[in-house]
Amino acid sequence: MKILVIGAGPAGLIFASQMKKAQPDWDIRIAEKSTEQEVLGWGVVLPGRPPQHPANPLSYLDQPELLDPQFLEEFKLVHNDQPNLMSTGVTLCGVGRRVLVQALRATCVAAGIPVSYETPLASVAELEAEYDLVVVSNGINHKSLALPPALAPQVEFGNNKYIWYGTTQLFDQMNLVFRKNGNGIFIGHSYKYSSTMSTFIVECSQETYVRAELESRSEKDAAAYIAKVFQAELGEHALVSQPGQGWRNFMTLSHDVARDGKFVLIGDALQSGHFSIGHGTTMAVVVAQLLVKSLASGPDTAAALENFNARAVPLVQLFKQHAEASRLWFESVGERIGLSNEELTASFDARRKEAPPLQDALMANLGYALGR
């Protein structure tokens, strides 16, 4: 079996390494559009402590401690300048995206899976002729590769503007801060992801973004303005953005099917979900493992992809339901900003209660994929 994986992010890398483990004789290779050094984003939160938690990609590494992961047990919501501190109920693991992706890539290479960087894209026709299976894991970059029409995504953009900053201020809890000034409401999501760095994501409505003149400010000036809004949290620590990764509207990609012919979608390429539920990488791991399980079950690739599709699509639709509920809650926070801290916390907690629990579905699917 000859497999091409398009995109060396968590989804493609976990799929490739676990598939190779299940079928060592298969020819699996990965094509990545960027250089080895370019990895977008700062830190992410993952579930549990490695190596115990199979949905945490660090559990697939020999020495996860080398990535300097940070474990978070508490959640703090700040509103009206007052903190509301509580337990997260589960252990969360903050880790840098770059070190995570680079370590997973090294694992693939060590297993005999070549990763080609800065690889020019082949056309769908060429890929079809050359490979038995093409695993599309290129994240939300759907414009970068023309796929069969059946795999064209539905694309939606959120109303809020957001930016993903890093900072040297260390947040020991998962922090969610609501701050209002003359221009509107700003929301900061932050947590440490190494012993020296934290992620700091900021979102605000389009109207607030315009009133605060964030579009016309330079990157540096905008970061200084936002740092002032969150001065109580940041002190003198600056906010740093990645070059070219400015303010944007969150993009949700959705599909009703996960495969067509020789092509199969996994990770964000199949379904992306708002950062406020922090499950994108976990989804990437679970869906990759479902694909491995299906392909390892027998020699009929078409039947395997059919089985994968039947398992993965309901799961990603549930993920979408949770992510959308959360995104909409943040986009309409102005309606709730007059609530007390306790009331806002309760409303935040309840925002995804209408949907069946995502965590249970993720663990049930992962248990099935791993035969546990």
Ligand SMILES: Cc1cc2nc3c(=O)[nH]c(=O)nc-3n(C[C@H](O)[C@H](O)[C@H](O)COP(=O)(O)OP(=O)(O)OC[C@H]3O[C@@H](n4cnc5c(N)ncnc54)[C@H](O)[C@@H]3O)c2cc1C
């Ligand atoms: C602000 C923000 C915060 C987030 N926080 C969290 C969090 O706390 N926890 C969490 O679990 N998730 C989080 N996520 C989501 C998480 O980053 C994604 O769900 C996850 O990275 C998906 O993995 P992936 O491999 O599918 O895609 P990606 O990580 O996007 O990887 C795709 C890869 O494909 C490459 N590529 C693109 N196009 C091509 C092409 N044509 N050919 C070859 N290669 C290509 C890209 O360069 C990239 O390396 C967050 C996302 C955002 C935006």
